Amino acid sequence: MQTVTSADGTTIAYDRVGEGTAGTVILIGGAFSYRAFPTMVELAQTLADDYALTVLNYDRRGRGDSTDSPGVYDAANEVADIAALAEAAGGKVALFGWSSGAVLALLAARSVPGVTEVVAFEPPFVVDTKGHVPPKDLDAKLHPMIAAGDRGKTVRYYMTKAMGMPSLMVAAMRVTPFWKTLTATSNSTAHDWAVMKPYMRGKKLDPADWQGVEVPVLVLAGDRTAPLLIKGSKAAAQVLPNAEFAELTGVSHNPKISILAPAVGEFLTRTG
Structure with a gap:
């Protein structure tokens, strides 16, 4: 490194x-x-x-x-x-x-x-607007989740609201080993949204x-x-x-x- x-x-x-x-x-x-x-x-x-x-x-x-x-x-x-x-x-x-x-x-x-x-x-x-369009206030809800340290909630919110993934698919991920990886990087989603919002x-x-x-x-x-x-x-x-x-x-x-x-x-x- x-x-x-x-x-x-x-x-x-x-x-x-x-x-x-x-x-x-x-x-x-x-x-x-x-x-x-x-x-x-x-x-x-x-x-x-x-x-x-x-x-x-x-x-x-x-x-x-x-x-x-x-x-x-x-x-x-x-x-x-x-x-x-x-x-x-x-x-x-x-x-x-x-x-x-x-x-x-x-x-x-x-x-x-x-x-x-x-x-x-x-x-x-x-x-x-034919497919998923993220909510306009996404960052207003995402940032407090990150500040509160609620990593699991952050992953679920970003995947469903920003990325448009089905909630059932995200729920299924919670029982996989990959969920730990997702939560470890969840705080960085605010940087992704800063790039993608416009x-x-x-x-x-x-x-x-x-x-x-x-x-x-x-x-x-x-x-x-x-x-x-x-x-x-x-x-x-x-x-x-x-x-x-x-x-x-x-x-x-x-x-x-x-x-x-x-x-x-x-x-x-x-x-x-």
Whole structure:
């Protein structure tokens, strides 16, 4: 484990995987994800082994071995975390983001110096009102739950109200070993919501918000994922100035790395 200090003094922990010759990529997880999450570990190792990439796999603030900024939830702080990691990596990096991490990667690409490419896997933009739209006062209810230390209630609330998961599905998770992992990262959901709040209102994406993302972007979605995620991913590719969209066969929001990694690795290492 290595660490960097972000602009506001928050410590960000990360693992450096590989010392490849094809460049560096920072992996940015989504809600409840963390650097030791098996999917992130497998993706990091595969990109290092098969594509000669140096991979920085980090804990977003409030998770794992990174510290937090309790009560202060601003997407700009997470962008600053990525900037600190990019500087530690030598100043030239690609970004891979999963779910809310994909949106965070796109936000970072607008302002972090040295970002070369972005791969955005299933950014959860909510671009119409035909599916689940989170309540407008979500943060007003979420923040007090976190402050009160009610981690189980926080997980249930965020999964059902922000992510739109069925309550019965969330209830079933409570009897699985995975529930402990969810509660351990529950406080970080306020940071996820700070990233996602402007873009889950059921309105079309505004191209003006994304004109600053000038680097090449690959937006990915699986054909077995929720229709809302496919719709949001396609909408992102349409408004980004230099983006392409690809659908991955046999992939859901919990991706198979054997299918996801080649799409990511080939995009990040292609020339011309």
